Amino acid sequence: MTKYIFITGGVLSGLGKGLVTCSIGKMLQVRGFDVTAVKCDPYLNVDAGTMNPYIHGEVFVLDDGYEADMDLGSYERFLGVNLTRLNNITSGQIYQAVIERERRGEYLGRCVQIIPHITDEIKRRVRQVAEETGVDVLLIECGGTVGDIEGLPFLEAFRQMRLEEPRGDTLLVHVTLVPVLEAVGEPKTKPTQHSVKELRAIGLQPDIIVARCEWGLLQEEQKRKIALYCNVEERAVFTSINVNPIYELPLILEEQGMGVLLCEYLGLERRRPEWRGWRGIVQRFKAARERVRIALCGKYAEFADAYVSVNEALRHAGAAVGCTVDIEFIETEEFEEKPESVEKLSEFDGVLVPGGFGRRGAEGKIAAIEYARNRGIPFLGICYGFQLSVVEYSRHVLHLEGANTTECDPETPHPVIDLLPEQREIDELGGTMRLGSHPVVVKPGTLAHSLYGSEVIHERHRHRWEVNPDYWGRLEGRGVVFSGWSPDGRRKEIMELPDHPFFLATQFHPEFKSRPWSPSPPYYGFIRASLEAKRRRVEVTSHA
Numbered sequence: 001m002t003k004y005i006f007i008t009g010g011v012l013s014g015l016g017k018g019l020v021t022c023s024i025g026k027m028l029q030v031r032g033f034d035v036t037a038v039k040c041d042p043y044l045n046v047d048a049g050t051m052n053p054y055i056h057g058e059v060f061v062l063d064d065g066y067e068a069d070m071d072l073g074s075y076e077r078f079l080g081v082n083l084t085r086l087n088n089i090t091s092g093q094i095y096q097a098v099i100e101r102e103r104r105g106e107y108l109g110r111c112v113q114i115i116p117h118i119t120d121e122i123k124r125r126v127r128q129v130a131e132e133t134g135v136d137v138l139l140i141e142c143g144g145t146v147g148d149i150e151g152l153p154f155l156e157a158f159r160q161m162r163l164e165e166p167r168g169d170t171l172l173v174h175v176t177l178v179p180v181l182e183a184v185g186e187p188k189t190k191p192t193q194h195s196v197k198e199l200r201a202i203g204l205q206p207d208i209i210v211a212r213c214e215w216g217l218l219q220e221e222q223k224r225k226i227a228l229y230c231n232v233e234e235r236a237v238f239t240s241i242n243v244n245p246i247y248e249l250p251l252i253l254e255e256q257g258m259g260v261l262l263c264e265y266l267g268l269e270r271r272r273p274e275w276r277g278w279r280g281i282v283q284r285f286k287a288a289r290e291r292v293r294i295a296l297c298g299k300y301a302e303f304a305d306a307y308v309s310v311n312e313a314l315r316h317a318g319a320a321v322g323c324t325v326d327i328e329f330i331e332t333e334e335f336e337e338k339p340e341s342v343e344k345l346s347e348f349d350g351v352l353v354p355g356g357f358g359r360r361g362a363e364g365k366i367a368a369i370e371y372a373r374n375r376g377i378p379f380l381g382i383c384y385g386f387q388l389s390v391v392e393y394s395r396h397v398l399h400l401e402g403a404n405t406t407e408c409d410p411e412t413p414h415p416v417i418d419l420l421p422e423q424r425e426i427d428e429l430g431g432t433m434r435l436g437s438h439p440v441v442v443k444p445g446t447l448a449h450s451l452y453g454s455e456v457i458h459e460r461h462r463h464r465w466e467v468n469p470d471y472w473g474r475l476e477g478r479g480v481v482f483s484g485w486s487p488d489g490r491r492k493e494i495m496e497l498p499d500h501p502f503f504l505a506t507q508f509h510p511e512f513k514s515r516p517w518s519p520s521p522p523y524y525g526f527i528r529a530s531l532e533a534k535r536r537r538v539e540v541t542s543h544a
């Protein structure tokens with residue numbers, strides 16, 4: 001029988017509720033319990049695929065091709081589980097299912113309502129994950145903050161489940177903020193009290209409070225206050241502090257006794273946690289002595305959440321290589337307005353052009369790629385970065401004037417990147433790209449092969465365009481090596497330039513499969529090459 005832990009948030013969004021969820025999962029995993037996590041997103045989008053990453057954070061792609069909320073990326077990175085579309089429940093999906101059922105006449109004669117129809121559908125989906133995975137404990141995180149109107153049906157479903165499941169088989173963890181006002185100089189518990197009041201008004205009593213506090217661990221006095229006013233035990237009040245790396249949070253919460261309490265409250269067998277492996281991983285991040293500087297040349301550059309998986313993959317690779325990765329976001333439109341500003345890339349040890357869409361900033365990305373290619377700066381191109389690398393090479397080495405992707409210029413004389421044939425007839429935007437895990441054949445004797453050490457790999461995709469077969473021969477004739485392709489031979493997946501210190505670009509997104517204990521091979525190779533480039537530079541300047 002699966003037990004359930006519901007995680008809600010109060011006061012503000014962005015408190016790291018997702019990381020608390022991951023940490024809870026980890027504390028149970030190291031005790032030998034099987035866990036997985038579900039994210040409930042109260043928005044009306046059916047999935048995150050159509051949302052702007054600049055506002056909502058990255059779209060995380062699962063093996064099955066589902067375009068998920070970015071919290072699912074954290075779940076995968078912490079828990080090492082491969083999630084499916086069942087692990088993300090949105091209001092859009094719930095309403096769509098209920099309305100379709102209504103149209104089919106399945107509720108004939110009845111008035112279709114939020115309670116019970118919407119809440120029943122939420123409960124059905126949560127329990128479906130428990131049944132299909134058979135985990136010991138299922139974590140269910142609700143997006144947003146208590147008090148949001150759109151979150152109410154989810155919280156009501158949680159309330160009902162707590163009543164319906166055997167007593168002691170469910171737990172509610174509420175994550176809040178304990179702010180500190182400089183002028184007052186002490187942490188304030190009032191917002192936490194208010195947000196729990198809000199929860200209690202809808203029939204939910206938290207069992208555990210996790211308070212985020214930038215000042216460090218809460219003192220006994222504040223814990224006592226929170227316990228008293230929020231109606232929880234004093235030992236059930238924990239602090240989530242700022243940590244680096246984020247993978248340290250489970251250890252911080254464990255030290256406060258959270259793992260033991262979770263087991264006690266859920267009536268789980270008390271087992272000794274085995275933290276050795278995880279601690280080793282965290283240690284690797286902390287032990288890194290050298291630093292590399294990477295230029296992340298994108299469009300949503302000013303918003304770090306737009307590229308979480310890329311950032312994490314870079315950090316995983318850094319920890320494995322033994323260096324800290326300093327990532328600097330560069331808005332490539334700047335290179336379009338002031339072409340000479342591309343020179344600033346000379347200060348970096350590596351240049352990365354990530355995935356993206358549309359025209360804005362594309363010419364600037366091409367300028368960044370050209371610079372990295374000509375100057376021998378280690379380069380990694382991801383998806384759009386791969387496609388624009390082909391455009392750059394076509395223009396500047398093959399001298400195909402005006403070469404472009406038809407995404408930016410439908411009239412280009414040289415459509416070196418063109419729509420996938422199966423994309424031409426599609427006119428709906430949601431969930432219609434080439435998505436999810438697909439096999440890629442890797443050519444022996446290439447850089448890609450040396451990094452993956454395998455002739456067939458599986459990586460996740462999210463794209464509509466691809467390298468136009470009409471240009472394969474010309475590109476290969478002038479130094480491009482396509483070191484990966486789809487098994488049917490119909491599309492190119494990896495590009496590299498053998499006479500460059502490190503130039504690798506992939507049609508897929510390897511960052512989605514990077515884990516702190518097993519970095520993604522292209523990212524690993526890229527950071528290793530960037531570190532070597534840096535060492536070489538340091539040597540040159542110290543000899544000068």
Ligand code: GLN
Binds near residue numbers: 355358407462464465
């Ligand atoms: N816009 C490009 C395409 O759709 C690349 C997509 C991406 O980078 N994820 O093919």
